[in-house]
Amino acid sequence: MAKTLQLKNKIIVFLLLILPTFLYSQSPPxxxxxxxxxxxxxxxxxxxxxxxxxxxxxxxxxxxxxxxxxxxxxxxxxxxxxxxxxxxxxxxxxxxxxxxxxxxxxxxxxxxxxxxxxxxxxxxxxxxxxxxxxxxxxxxVTDKNYLPATDHFYEFVSAIGITWTAAKTAAESRTYSGRQGYLATLTSKEEADFAGKQASGAGWIGGSDAGTPDVWKWVTGPEAGTIFWNGGVNGSSPNFAFWNTGEPNNFDNRGEDYVHITAPGVGVSGAWNDLTNTGDDTGDYQPKGYIVEYGIPTDPPLNIVASTSIYIPQIIVTTSATLCESGSATITATANDGIILWFNSLTGGTQLATGRTFTTPILNATTTYYATTSVNGCTTLQRTPVTVTVNQRPVITAVVNALICAGSATLRATASAGQINWYTSQTSTTPIFTGNSFTTPILNTTTTYYLEANNSNCNATTRTEITAVVDGTKPEFDVMQNTYVLCNDIGSVILETTNEQANYTYIWKKDGEIIAGNTTSNTVSAIGNYTVSAISAAGCTSEEKAIAVINSEIANITKNDFIIVDDASNNTIYVNNPNLGIGNYEFSLDDEFGIYRSLGFFENISTGIHTLYIRDALGCGTQEYQFSILAYPKFFTPNEDGDNDIWNLEGYDKNFYTVSDILIFDRFGNLMYTIDKNSEGWNGDSKNGKSPSNDYWFKATLTDINGYSVQKTGNFSLIRK
Structure with a gap:
């Protein structure tokens, strides 16, 4: 037991000795x-x-x-x-x-x-x-792409056909040097350009509007929940978005709710497009992978990356100059680094001076100089033009005076260059107006103003007069007629003025409303109450003069409008229709240019063809009506003495009648003779020879050229001596 415990202690000591070495050996460079x-x-x-x-x-x-x-x-x-x-x-x-x-x-x-x-x-x-x-x-020391501006790492992971949801899961399963991966959230143009250049094909990033149509959010990484776009193609961003042209468009409404970086060669390089979760099966819109971003704000710094930079020194501010006609000027330039050099041309040329300011020689024309900055003897940096503009003294090239009746006038002028100052006198120092068009105050008399051209403080040597002429004379004229007749069959009438005292512009009105036309005459086609007034060149307006346009028409006549009495002791014609038209009509018999009377009745008319003239008193024309007055002889003496040898209707003209049928009968009703159009009449002969003295009967049926028909019967005597 003691040996076992002693062995365990030795193992623990050994592990404690090697663990720091193991951990120490795992640290990156x-x-x-x-x-x-x-x-x-x-x-x-x-x-x-x-x-x-x-x-x-x-x-x-x-x-x-x-x-x-x-x-x-x-x-x-x-x-x-x-x-x-x-x-x-x-x-x-x-x-x-x-x-x-x-x-x-x-x-x-x-x-x-x-x-x-x-x-x-x-x-x-x-x-x-x-x-x-x-x-x-x-x-x-890593192949991950590092962006110093964000202190994040980025990589494009190739995965052909991967869905957006699968790419999101895959990205979040990746880590780098202790940093959690996620589908990239690109919140600046710099970051979007950097990540976009890494995608070798359509690559998913962490944006979506799934569940919130047309409200696009970052749904991955530390920016999850941040809205970056509202709307469709014509939407807007509250911060930053980099959609390709015409996107997002939810093509065919097929649920394009996920953002990818567009394949190289499709629209704007590195820009975004919306796709469905799966994308297309082939082509530029088939997913080729996804962009993983590593880094959140709380990550500790990594010393496995470092960055350096270069910059191009350049001119950042210049001050040009302007001269009047000629002179010397001082121009300046400021750079963000280095010593400023001045040259006389954009490339090559001669170096003229060194330093922020440069004083030119005497110049007579606009001249451009070029400033550049030099660091450590570098003379190849871009040159910036600085111009000394030499303005020629401007002149007034045109003036437009004004003529007014009263009130304000608008005067206009142009200059060869620059602006125009307006003065009340040749010597006044304060302009009352600056510009090309000046509206005067209310004027009662002719007034002159004085113009001076100014081009960048280069003034004209003299002032030019411009005048507003006040002429309050009212126009005077007359009208040719106070009343005009508009004939229904003509359609228009010309209203005219006369006795104009000058060249005027006219205003024509009908029933109080302005109508087209502004000259001395006006053609109108409707009746009404017209007025005309004149406007002088100065704008003064005359009183209105009234003109009445009334209508009338030529008489409308038919055969039924007349009653003719002939074969009487007093042959007459009478116009029995008082409504021949809207006009006032006058009448004349057989003389169109003779005396007319207001009553359409004529008597004691001789036999034969006559013409009744019916004239519109207002001049709309004259109608003609031809008629025939007939008489029937009571006897004739066909004894061949040349006197009363032939019987026929007196006043009869065969050319006036379209139908003519005159039959002669004896007292027993036997037809003795027919007088036709080719006959001069009856000479008393019949088929049985000379007819004896006796009474005979006639029957006349006639229709004249007006369609007027008459049927007459009667008797007459044949007397032989």
Whole structure:
């Protein structure tokens, strides 16, 4: 029993002796790096001014990483070892901006002394023409990507086809140097760019709107619950988001609730897109892995990483100058580091001066100088233009005077350059207005103002007059007629003014409303009460003059509007319809241009064809109505003495009648003769020879060109001597 107890005590003592050694041997190496240096463009620069790596129980390391973590310009920037380092191999990854150092001997590790020497000789070069002004280098004993701004580590884990939920679980199962992993939460542009460059394909990160549609939150890591986007494509961020163009769009409403970094070549590099939990089966939207972030605010610092930086000295403030016509000027420039040099051209050229200020020689034209800063003799840094502007004295190039009736006038002017100051006299010192267009106060008399052009305190040598002319004369004119007739069959009438005392602009109104037209005449097509007023060139308005437009029309007549009495002792025609139209009508018989009467009745009309003229008293036209007055002879004497040898209707014109049928009968009803259109009448002959003296009967059926029909019967005597 005593031996057993003694053995146990010896074992405990042994373990207590070796445990510190075991723990001591598990500690990682510690690195330090110094370097905040000015970069001379066009040259190589070492990324550190000093570097050390130590380990309490080791003097070698298998691999070391140096990455351009901020400001990396892919395809242009590069890290490489300068000098001879036979024990170190280096490999440059342009996609990650990372230089990897390993032992030159297979199966062995690098000595700390060799690594320190190599790192001190790592140089940065770039072929970019537009170089980022700040670049940060991360030095690390791990292949995890380190971002100094967050003090976190990041890695892209390849896992083709992995779902978002599986990626979240997998990320949270990973640790690094005691730091818990989680799907990355990218809360700044710097962090998003850094992580985005690591994804070789669509890679999940820790954002989602599952359960809260269109309210996107970080759901992993220390930022869990933080909203970073509200809405869809046209939404907004309360802090930071880096969606790709047209995202998030919940394509086809298929439940795209999870955020991934878009595959390289799809839209904006490193930007985000929304996908379903599974993503696509193939292509750019098939998940290729996920981004793991290691680090929370309470993590203790790790000495396995260090960082250095370079910056480009540059001009940050300049002061230009302006001269009038000619002279010398002093210009200035301020840099964030170094000594300021002045040159006469953007590249090459001659150095003119050194220092923050530069006084130019006498200048007659605008001239640009170029300032740059020099650190440690560097003369290749970007030059910044500083301009001395030499203004020529401006002149007034045009003025637009104003003519007004009364009140305020608007005057306008233009200058060859600069602005225009307005004065009340040639010698006043305080301008009343500055600008190209000036509205005067209320004016009662013609007033002149004085203009002076000013271009950056370079004033014109003389002032130019501009005048507001006040002319209160009211326009005078007459109207051609106070009343116009608008005939229904014409459609329009021209209203006219006359006796204008000057060139006016006119305002035409109908029933109090302004109508189109502003000249001396106006064509109107509707009756009503019109007015016209004139406006002078100065803007004075006349009194309104009234014009009435009434309507009328040519008479509308038919055969039924007339009563004709013929074969009487007093042949007459009478217009028996008082409603021939809306006009006031006058009448004339057989003389269109003769005397008209207001009553449509005419008597003692001779036999034959007559024309009744019906005229609209207001001038809308004259209608014509042709009619025939007939008489029936009581006897005829066909004795061939040339006197009354033929019987026919008196006043009969065969061309006036469309239907003409005149039959002659004896007293027994026997048809003796038919007078047709081609006949001159009856000469007393019949088929049995000469008809004896006796009474005979006639029947006349006539229709004239107006459609007026008449049927007459009667008797007459044939007398033979």
């Amino acid at each position: 510690s690195i330090t790096a110094d370097g905040r240096q000015a970069f001379c463009t066009g040259n190589a620069i070492k990324i550190v001014t000093d570097f050390t790596i130590t380990d309490l129980d080791d003097t070698t390391i298998d691999v070391f990483f140096i990455q351009i973590s901020i400001g990396y310009q892919a395809g242009f920037d590069k890290l490489e070892i300068s000098g001879n380092h036979p024990n170190i191999n280096s490999s440059w990854s342009s996609s990650e901006g990372k230089l990897t150092l390993t032992s030159a001997s297979s199966g062995s590790e690098m000595l700390f002394s060799d690594l320190e020497n190599a790192v001190k000789n790592v140089v940065f070069t770039t072929s970019a023409t537009n170089i980022e002004s700040e670049k940060t280098f991360s030095l690390s």
